[in-house]
Amino acid sequence: MMDKPAKLARNLTLFDVYAMSTGAMFSSGLFLLPGIAAMATGNSVFLAYFLAGFLILPAMYCMAELSTAMPKAGGTYYFLDRAMGPLMGTIGGLGSWIAVIFKSAFALVGMGAYLGIYLDLPFKVTAIVLAIAFGAINIFGAKETTQLQRILVITLVVILVGFTLLGLKAAASGPEPLFELNTNYGSFFKSGLVGFVSTIGLVFVSYAGLTKVASVAEEVQNPDRNIPLGMTLSLITATALYTLGTFVLVKIMPAEQLTNSLTPIADAGRIFMGNWPFDIGVILIVVAAIAAFASTGNAGIMSASRYPYAMAKDKLVPDDLAKLGRYKTPTISILLTVGIMVIVIQLFDVQSVAKLASAFQLLLFMLVCGAVIVMRESRISTYKPGFKVPLYPWMPIAGILIGFWLIIEMGILAIGFTGTIVIACVLWYNFYASQRVSRRGAIFHVHERLGRNTYDGLEHELMSIIHDRTQAQNLSYEAVIARSVVTDFRYGKYDLEQVQDMVKDISMDRHSLSDEIATDISKGEFNFRALSEGIRLAIRLDKRLEEPELYIFRFGPKARILFDIDGADALHTMMVLICPPVPAGLDMRIAGHLAEIIGGEGFEQRWLDATSEAELNDVLVRDDHFLHLPIENIPALASQIGVPLAEIVMPQDVSLALVERGGDMLYAAPSLVLEAGDTIALIGEPSSLEEMRRQAKKTSPN
Structure with missing residues (x-):
């Protein structure tokens, strides 16, 4: 008999989903980017962050629908592969892997920069050590990884909430009314509406980490509830802290200081918390920044490693990447991800490449929105998402248009980088993977004239996913x-x-x-x-x-x-x-x-x-899940004759389905009272029922 393929453990809770999504968002978006954004649009920078939070909604909803319909490792890769075929899956998988590696490497370098405020450590060496440390934690298990993630995110959110509340209080106590413009930044839209719109595109990528949890959907308990709810709570947290945090920055800091700062949160904290003993206020902000960069790097390694793992199971990359280690994690995939990340940190200008990788992330958002449309219009009966995108099809269409607009806003260099990744993925598929796979995506189910090319295996696979969910x-x-x-x-x-x-x-x-x-x-x-x-x-x-x-x-x-x-x-x-x-x-x-x-x-x-x-x-x-015996031969129930079913105590993993009494079959209603002479129909796990059979043999007459 063939062994069943090893599966990732399903042990991530709602809070783990929230922690991973939240931790993947807070890094450069708040601790590095506000100065650059304020330079472009002035006082309206907080509004740009607020609107960017709304623009991520279509991609978030589409990712949530696909994650609840197909909660499998690989996230974006898996969705694109099953919706549009293995070529698009290869682009989504390898491209996402590369993009997440660059952005996670950037986060670890940023963490090294904040550590450098108090410790004389080289940025790159620190980032490499951190990558190896987080990789080791990931190998020990998703639960261990998310336990660290919980600590980091709780620390981060608590400190940022404190910073925001104290900052609003300080701004309200200042010489100008709280809601009056800071004249140092000029008019509300410093560079006009065009500059404001461009800034929205710039800060939009601050929310891109929100959807990274989809890559570990296979490990989430009750994904129908926990994935969409966790992502929604995370987006609310991020939007509130981004918006209010940047509002505090433009109210507290002079324009020249903010636009030239690479540590804006720490510099703002020094203004209204600088008189605290032992510089504790700024130290706490540095701790928050370190927690933010660490959580992004940690979550990045976790999510990035699931792409090659999922692709290896589908024969698109070498099979060894699908092997699970003793801790039920994709050890080889994690090691490869960390190894590439170390090379990136050492050889590349990580900040520049990470910004370019954001354009590819926007392309993936567009494709994910398109995948929802394909899956819905395919009419596959086994496509059963636990959460559905509201306002279909307008929400996915809006996501496609938003992504296209923001990519154009990022310029020719970002478009060229995205095109290079796509070409590299196509070449890999043609020369390595195309001869190893025969499946097709749901797109072949969409139109009747393509019916002869439908892939029936997809329907069976989705049925098995429903079973696993x-x-x-x-x-x-x-x-x-x-x-x-x-x-x-x-x-x-x-x-x-x-x-x-x-x-x-x-x-x-x-x-x-x-x-x-x-x-x-x-x-x-x-x-x-x-x-x-x-x-x-x-x-x-x-x-x-x-x-x-x-x-x-x-x-x-x-x-x-x-x-x-x-x-x-x-x-x-x-x-x-x-x-x-x-x-x-x-x-x-x-x-x-x-x-x-x-x-x-x-x-x-x-x-x-x-x-x-x-x-x-x-x-x-089925015989192995069913036991039909007189009540006197079931010790666990014989002692409860005369007790209503609502009050009886059943063995673990066993339930009472029917009672046969005097030739009649009685429905197991809560008010039904067990009587001597009843024959009981029990349903349960085979191991539990086998134990009850053994007990029945001991009690039955020889």
Whole structure:
């Protein structure tokens, strides 16, 4: 038997997502760039930062949608590859890897510069040592990496909040009113509207780190919630601190001092905190700057290393880069990333190249927005994002236009650098990867005339992603099937309206649904799909349901079926799945699980041979996840006879699905009281059920 491919551990929480996104944004954007931006637009610099935060929204929303639909390592690479094909994936993956390496190297050099305020250390040597140290932390595990990230971001945000509040207080106590222009900077739009717009493009890249968390989406717990929420909280934090922080700078600092400063936050702090003992105010700001650059460098190594890891799994780069080390991290990919970063720090003018790499980041934002449009228009049934871009398609279109405009604003040198990276990626794909891959992107699903080139493997891959996203809920899928309401019709004539009426009656009786909800669920069009020649499934979504319910109708050989659907002559079973729309993909997962069971060897014959509801449930539920025993033979439950189900204590990883009493199958309602003589249907993990089987053998008579 082949070993399953190693997977990254899914252990990053909402706060880890927030910490990574926030830490990836605060570095040069606040601690180096404000002076340059103020030189261009004067008093309105804070407004430029504020508007730039809004302009990142389309890219952020598009990245969040793709991350919740396809939470896989590699982020941008994976999205572009699956949406537009492996050539675009290669451009996105290798290009992102290069761009993140340059920007992370720049952050580490900046950290060395701030350390140099108090320590006589060479910038580049310090940056190289830091790169190696952060690389080692990354190797020990994502959780260890994010624990450091948490500390850095908490330190950074607390100090910056303190700086902002104290700075606003100092500005309000100054000779000029708080909201009056600082005349040292001239008019509000110093260089006119054109200069202001150009400054927005300049500071926009300060927010680019926001989306880096997508590259580690495979390691995020509950990505449907934690990725979009974490990114949103991070953007709110960054926009507030960027806007208010730069407002403090232009109110506190003379224009000449700010525009010539490479450490503007520290210089501003010296003005209103310089009289603190031991220079503690400025020291804290330096600590914040170091935390900012360190968090950017640390998060950069983590996210950058996932690009070659993901590409290696897809055969676009050498396979060794996909190997996980003993700590379940892509060790070889991390080592390569750190090695290239050390070379970049040593040989290049990192600041200049990092600015050029920002133009490529803007190109990636455009492509990601385009990928959302491709995935939506492909109509692939297994594309089930847990978060959807609002105002589709206008939001992704706006993201494409914003990216194009900002690239033009960055000038010919940035455009040339971006073009060089693209050409290098195309050459790599043509000479190395093109013969190793056969898949195509979702773009081939978009138009009917390209239908002959669709790649069916993509739909199966997205289905497997849905399974991985909802792995913690798999036990509930088994429970849905086990507690399904099975109705056996042996005689009579039946049409679709009668089946709908039965769905309504059963849902009201067994699941306590109101007449209104039950009527809405049962009426309307049922689109049936074939799970086998004789079994059809219809799925209805309703947000008023708290959990999925499955209704099964089996028709015997003497029952006459009057349904106007293809293949009705062979039909013997109809299934109706009523499912809440959240979590996304839940309906597809249950349908896939049913198809897997029904496709098993000998299933239909055993299904047709079953003579009771209990036997039908036994046939339908997988043996390794199912246990059907008298209550007296289950020690954990025998001691709880007479107790309502809502109050019983169940073993870990096991749930009670059905109770058979006197030949009747009773739904496991919370108010149902266990009685002696009951036969219990349990659903659980195989290891837990096997232990209960062993206990049952000990208690049963010889």
